[in-house]
Amino acid sequence: MKEPMRQRPPARRIFKGFAVLAMLGAFGFGALLGSFWLEHRTAVTLQTPTGPFAVGRALYDWSDDETQDTLAPVPGTKRELLVWIWYPSAAGQSAAIDDYLPAPMRAAVERARGPLISKFLTRDLSKIHSHSTRNSDVSAQQRSYPVVIMRAGASAEVWNYSTFAEDLASHGYVVVGFDAPYRTNVVVFPDGRVMRRAPENNPELCAGQAQAQQARCVNKVLTAWTVDIAFVLDRLERLNTSDASGKFKGRLDMARVGVFGHSFGGATAAQFCHDDSRCKAGIDVDGQLFGSVIQAGLHQPFMFLLSDHGRESDPESLQIMANIQSIYDRLPAGGRLRIEIHGANHFLFSDDGALLKSPIVLRTLRALGVVGIDGRRQLAVTAYCVRSFFDAYLKGTSVSRLNISSPLYPEIQVLD
Template structure:
């Protein structure tokens, strides 16, 4: 019996060690939960626009009666789009800025990004402050303003690129940004209806990305062309804010990821596109076979490591850009960025950095660089304003690397 005493003591020691480690683990988890809960609700002000104009924002609900929606869950559904506009505005006296997302949009997006017990794993949308004023009056400094059309990345909505879009609007651009119905994770129509992503609207893990991607980019490209048609109608119709103020001879298209691929496809399909930008998007559609005849810029993140798919992508980009008229093609990347550094995720609390979907660059710095080069490109090709940023590397932005098309 006495010989068992040391063994029992050893068991007690092991039990105490186990309980101590368990307590430490519980404390670490509790501290992590507490940090996320506090951090996700702290007020975040998006980076300030750098232009002279205040920024207005409004929403449209447009239905293309000529087109059945192949992405919709019910056959025969007409293609319906929520389109947001950001524009140079007259600053309203005493007005508060618009919420990052309207209440129902924000609530549903928060729910989609909640873990157990309602814990937010990204920034709560009601804690993000914009610089836009809802339904503000269009600034009258210019008779006509250049127009941009924007498409977000797959699953995203344009509001998640507010930092980039507000800056362009503050410099005198009118931006119409499309929410891609049934491809965005969720959108809310003005009457309260909700449309979630469908299997037809998003590539799945078992899908052939090229085949399905080509189908979806065809739908998105027609969304942009439909939006162009709507803008022509608004511009020609008296009695609305845009009447004769949209300079559709100076129209550019840009987008992130899948939206970037869409911009290239539209610039191939429609001569109304005068210039386009692809922010870190894999090119799709028959533009790969036909090439481009319009000024075009590709801005990439710095993937690490750059595997075989990355090299294939680089070759595809180079092949497309070599079809662009001489001197009008631009291919660059931004050091220490990843795919989502082009979105507002870089400016607020998000776990994407832990997943290597946000790079080690300071998020606001990365967005500052993106804003500078996007505006420099459109300034040159829509406003005839040259920029030294497009001539090659600069000490102001050493993170930017140029590739020769």
């Protein structure tokens, strides 16, 4: 008679099972890190601007000796901004393309990010390629060009929105963005000074406080952001009348100024358009509203361009949408749009959407429901919406809430 087959002790089977799972986990983690590393080292080019103009880019260090920076940690510090200007360029096909981010700035940004983020979780900044030429002449095809102020989200640097800036400039806009010390994550000035954001200037940290305290916290930051825009417009007016280099003298149409921004930059655009009549049209790209604009409303043409919020039903999200709806309802019918991009993610409205290309990472994010459409596709749809709105209200091109929809961009959902 055969001896019964011996059963392995349960403890040994459990241990072996855990060992197999650990090996699989280690393999999967290693594969993920490998994917991140390859993604980090792979060269990538931003989307080609869709307009007829070549694009130039110029940088300025603008300071205001008469005004204190209210968000600076040291009292008495004067306001200073690093200003980026993208514009229709006269450069020919053979003109050399400037670095996406100048080398001294790259080094400072990578140090600030730390080795994990700068080596694994983000692109090698030296391998990102844009389409702008450095300090080329402004195109002579038009006497002057409308101006669009572009504001980044929260602590993001404005160069991380180069896709939008270059596309608008290629369609005949002068796009002006800026990085502000103590609010922007990292600002590197031409003389090598590196300024970091002060933690207390992060509007996201205002959440969770009592309502009155939260309002004071956010409004302090919001006021500084809107005043920054006013200062930049003042300097642009000066540049338009007395640019020593002659590049921008008489080339800026300061009667046609638009303002748009992403996230907190979008909230800033709305508040600034409420505060300053120089804003002739504005766009909030997926930004929660703050400030007096919620109660007072707007009079200029304005568009709310939203990511996909279809799954959100918590009280905070519903209140955010209610505030947007409230302003939208009070806008003139001929000067308002509210659009949702189906499948869009809040965090891919910057160049990050163009840089995220790893199939493993994308499949993982889609499986988790984090992203619904490809990041480059999201940027293309957004650029079309932003350009169409400003064409309508800064250039006078005919567009309406009914015909901004396009068969080329079925993701656009015009909301009532």
